[in-house]
Amino acid sequence: MIAIYVRVSTEEQATKGYSIENQIEECIKKAGTSDVLKYIDEGFTGEIINRPNLTKLRDDVAKGTIDKIICYDPDRLSRKLMIQLLLDDEFSKKGVQLVFVRGEYTNDPEGKMFFSMRGAISEFEKSKIKERTSGGRRRKAKNGLVVKNSHLYGYNFDREKNTYVINEDEAKFVRMIFDYYTKGTFKGINGIANHLTEIGAPTKKRAKVWHRQVVRQMLMNEAYSGTYIQNRYDTEGDYVRKQAGEKVEYGRVKPQEEWIITEIPAIITKEQFEYAQLLLDQGRRRHANGSFHKYLLSGLVRCGRCGCTMTGRRTLSHGKDFFIYECRKNYAGAKTNGCGRQMSENKLNKIVWEHIIKIINNPEEVKDYKEQDEKTYIQDEMDHLEKEIEKIKKGRKRLFTLVSLSEDEDMDLEEIKDQIRELQQKEKDLQHKYNELSDEIKLQDKDANGTALEEAIDYYLINKANDFTYEQKQTLIRKVVREVVIVDSETVYIHIF
Structure with missing residues (x-):
């Protein structure tokens, strides 16, 4: 042929x-x-x-x-x-x-x-x-032209002149962001992002919400003060590596002497931009100096009820600081608000640490533990997802019935259609998660990987002579624990590698 x-x-x-x-x-x-x-x-x-x-x-x-x-x-x-x-x-x-x-x-x-x-x-x-x-x-860049349209918020790209021109409809929100931040109008970047979402400020891609990271990047972008930097990042070979399926490391910065400074119309003053950088730097230094509480299980905790990640939060109890893990997403741009489940940080840390030490001292029990505990945890979550999917199906059915039987001319059909679409998307997301868990449970017969446990045992033996520091505890836990799932205050599944 x-x-x-x-x-x-x-x-x-x-x-x-x-x-x-x-x-x-x-x-x-x-x-x-x-x-x-x-x-x-x-x-x-x-x-x-x-x-x-x-x-x-x-x-x-x-x-x-x-x-x-x-x-x-x-x-x-x-x-x-x-x-x-x-x-x-x-x-x-x-x-x-x-x-x-x-x-x-x-x-x-x-x-x-x-x-x-x-x-x-x-x-x-x-x-x-x-x-x-x-x-x-x-x-072109050295001659003062903008080589590539980066779709910079607050500007339109003039293709004939190869430069940016101010888009006043967007620029007024750029000024708002810098004014809000430098004057402390709202509580931090998150407060600004939430406010922009509430007033319906348009994003570049017309998204419904403003994410805090977008606001942060805008506050750090010196282009708004009229200084647009080109030839800043090294993208050599990225296109080829991406097509070859290799991991592409974005954001590689070239030496500063290779940067090309191009002037564009300024939306804010250089003084206001520099003051915003000072405030941002102060915030970073406060974090680096440890004024924020460190959470031992940060990034590992997930809610067994709704599947969302749980994050650390400080609260007050009898006038004293009390730290918890909470299933709540109150930052701008979050896809879900979480279900509100809480658990004491000290209690969860104690459960996980004692369990890890037990596993390390009894490594022969690891395989049986993985097979029994993981299967129980996965099956419980699948049962919960089945109930949630069924609830959504019933909700959609009620909405369809409401539309088909109602003779109310004032009924907002578009709002009901939006609700139906939201339920359809939620059902799709939950079904995808259910299918992932179903595939995972089929792999339970495979042998447990002992490499991570062996490394953890070696690490434990080397350091156990002294009291473990926070950093040593966290290192040991992350060698063994893949995920911690909180079902309720008395039921915690520790998912090991």
Whole structure:
């Protein structure tokens, strides 16, 4: 069977001669028949080998279903010479003929040399294109132009002049944010975000709520004082790594001498921006100096009733500070408010710490504990989710009945439709969680991983001669505990690795 392989990257979508349709047409003409298998990778760079349809083509070649492969040009196969040569060798070992529309290729020393030269030239051209593109962007930035539209709140992007112009409808809220923060009108960033949500201030993406992190980022952005920094972050190779499925570490900052400062219209004064940075820095230093209470199980506690994470909170009891874990999300932008379940921090810390020491001193019981305890915890949660899903279904049914039977012309149908949509989404989310737990319970027969426990035992033996510090306790717990689930004041499931 004849196969054709075509590829176009995102940056080449509009390039003449490299459109998907043109490549297919030319490859079919070269094949002399329309009876071909098509392998199309659209929007993928030629610098990686792990492309969906190239992988499928290689698998089919390995199965012996392909006799000939036609490709428009060697650089459609790959932009890198080493990948081209690897694929050519892989195909030839299976007796598959590789043919290109642009330029004949023969499987002999001369043909291979020509193929290698074409590949090297293609790779060189790609590097030169990158160099010219990045160089052109830097020159534009140095000439005072804004190279890329970052959709900066408070501004519109003028494509003709390559700069930002103030969007007054949004800029007034930028001024509000800085005024609120520097004058202490509301309690912190969270209070500002909640207020903006309450008054219906528009976000850039027209979201319904303002998140505290968005407000924080705006307060830290010097662009609002007229100083827009370009060439600040190192994104070299991010696109290729992302398409290759590798983890991309965003926010890598270049040396300050490489930054390019561009002036744009200011929404606030530099003095107000600098004062906001001073206040932000004071807040960070207060946190670093330990004025905030440290929670031993921070990030590990979850509510067994509604599934939300539980966070630490200070409250007063008989005039003294009392710390608890609470299932409540009172910060701006939270998707759910939580169910309000509470538990004493001291009590929970004691339960978890004693349990960990018991496990460490009796490691042979770990596997039985995992199988019994986790299954119980998962099954309890699944039972709860089933009841919640059933409640939602009944709620939706009542709303549908209300709409179909009511003759009240003043009924707000749009509001009822919104309620139905919210219930549908909630049911979908709960069903997804139920399916995850169902899959997890099917894996209970697998052996427990003892590596984490072995590390914890070693750590415990090294440090047990002295009283454990807060940091040592937290380190030991995190080596063993994956999650702590609070069902009620007397029922706590400690989910270990």
